[in-house]
Amino acid sequence: MKYYIVTYGCQMNVHESEKLAAICEKMGYTLAEKREEADLIVFNTCAIREGAEDRVFGNVGALKKLKKQKKDLIIAVCGCMTQKETTANHIMRTFPFVDIVIGTFNLPNFEYYVNAVKKGRQLEILESGEIDELVPYKRTSGENAWVNIMQGCNNFCTYCIVPYVRGREKSRSEENILKEIREVVAEGKYKKITLLGQNVNSYGKDLSPAVSFAKLLKDICQIEGDFKLWFMTSHPKDLTDEVIDVIANEDKILKDIHLPAQSGNNRILNLMNRRYTREKYLGIIEKIREKMPNCRITSDFIVGFPTETEEEFEDTMSLVEQVKYDSIFAFMYSPREGTVASKMEEQISQEVKQRRVNALLALEKKIQKQEGKK
Ligand code: 5AD
Ligand code: SF4
Numbered sequence: 001m002k003y004y005i006v007t008y009g010c011q012m013n014v015h016e017s018e019k020l021a022a023i024c025e026k027m028g029y030t031l032a033e034k035r036e037e038a039d040l041i042v043f044n045t046c047a048i049r050e051g052a053e054d055r056v057f058g059n060v061g062a063l064k065k066l067k068k069q070k071k072d073l074i075i076a077v078c079g080c081m082t083q084k085e086t087t088a089n090h091i092m093r094t095f096p097f098v099d100i101v102i103g104t105f106n107l108p109n110f111e112y113y114v115n116a117v118k119k120g121r122q123l124e125i126l127e128s129g130e131i132d133e134l135v136p137y138k139r140t141s142g143e144n145a146w147v148n149i150m151q152g153c154n155n156f157c158t159y160c161i162v163p164y165v166r167g168r169e170k171s172r173s174e175e176n177i178l179k180e181i182r183e184v185v186a187e188g189k190y191k192k193i194t195l196l197g198q199n200v201n202s203y204g205k206d207l208s209p210a211v212s213f214a215k216l217l218k219d220i221c222q223i224e225g226d227f228k229l230w231f232m233t234s235h236p237k238d239l240t241d242e243v244i245d246v247i248a249n250e251d252k253i254l255k256d257i258h259l260p261a262q263s264g265n266n267r268i269l270n271l272m273n274r275r276y277t278r279e280k281y282l283g284i285i286e287k288i289r290e291k292m293p294n295c296r297i298t299s300d301f302i303v304g305f306p307t308e309t310e311e312e313f314e315d316t317m318s319l320v321e322q323v324k325y326d327s328i329f330a331f332m333y334s335p336r337e338g339t340v341a342s343k344m345e346e347q348i349s350q351e352v353k354q355r356r357v358n359a360l361l362a363l364e365k366k367i368q369k370q371e372g373k374k
Pocket of ligand 1: 048049159160161260262300301302331332333334335336
């Protein structure tokens with residue numbers, strides 16, 4: 001019996017697929033080289049933009065034929081998309097040949113669902129589910145080991161679906177994180193450890209007693225071994241001077257910070273509920289460069305947020321010009337059902353968004369050429 005996992009979206013999903021892979025192997029499945037050979041196909045989905053969802057619909061739909069030829073094939077769709085009830089229902093209705101539709105909160109129960117389907121029950125969606133510390137990972141990212149430090153997000157940026165599909169922030173205990181990293185380091189094959197969380201800088205605020213992200217970083221660096229430490233994603237409003245100092249002072253921590261700005265305009269940042277200004281953001285960049293002149297800095301930007309004018313978009317261009325990032329991701333705003341921004345009037349046309357994203361990417365290319373950045 002073979003399994004095949006198709007992963008969409010961010011590193012968190014890549015890492016959760018490593019958990020799914022471990023569950024499949026525990027059940028006795030082995031990895032198939034391609035989906036046609038598999039007895040169990042899992043789609044681990046992403047809901048961040050419409051494009052990501054459309055790809056899932058297309059790829060799941062394409063399995064109809066395979067399922068006809070192979071009656072016992074089990075097809076599961078899970079992750080952020082299916083955490084939304086309307087999308088989960090839509091998938092069940094549109095693709096009746098899909099056996100399992102579950103959200104992010106139910107991943108730890110994946111084995112239960114597969115067994116239920118084998119006994120002839122179809123399409124389970126149950127709520128609940130906790131971070132399951134006991135499920136092991138089948139690590140699949142070469143020399144890099146992902147280590148999840150927290151789930152969820154409390155920020156409710158007005159464009160973002162994440163708080164709805166991943167719930168509120170919930171930190172893992174420092175003890176469990178350190179234990180996992182000690183084990184990973186002891187295996188000797190991982191040269192890089194990447195801490196994952198939607199907003200790593202607010203790590204530990206929900207623990208009692210609270211543990212700061214700076215302390216977590218310092219404690220991890222105390223672990224003996226030949227490894228580099230990286231983390232993502234940082235929110236500018238929570239990146240403290242203390243964390244910047246720790247990054248600067250600890251040799252094990254990579255001098256590489258992903259610090260999404262999203263926009264360079266204060267009115268748009270406010271509408272996005274980002275809770276920092278362009279000036280505050282630039283102040284953080286200055287501090288980073290002062291302490292670590294060669295630090296890599298990367299960012300995400302959204303263009304065409306509802307009501308964004310040409311001048312406001314130009315502020316994003318000028319921020320990119322000013323910071324001279326090592327690399328940026330630029331996205332066209334995509335309305336997500338249920339978020340505050342999707343209900344705002346004056347949505348920007350596709351044509352304008354496309355033009356702005358092209359302009360931003362062209363600017364980035366120009367800067368990279370000038371600065372000789374990679
Ligand atoms: N539309 C476009 N881009 C988005 N992002 C998050 N939500 C949306 C959306 N609705 C982008 C942000 C974030 C990155 C992971 O995805 O830039 O930092
Ligand atoms: Fe989404 Fe904002 Fe949370 Fe990032 S910080 S996951 S953009 S709500």
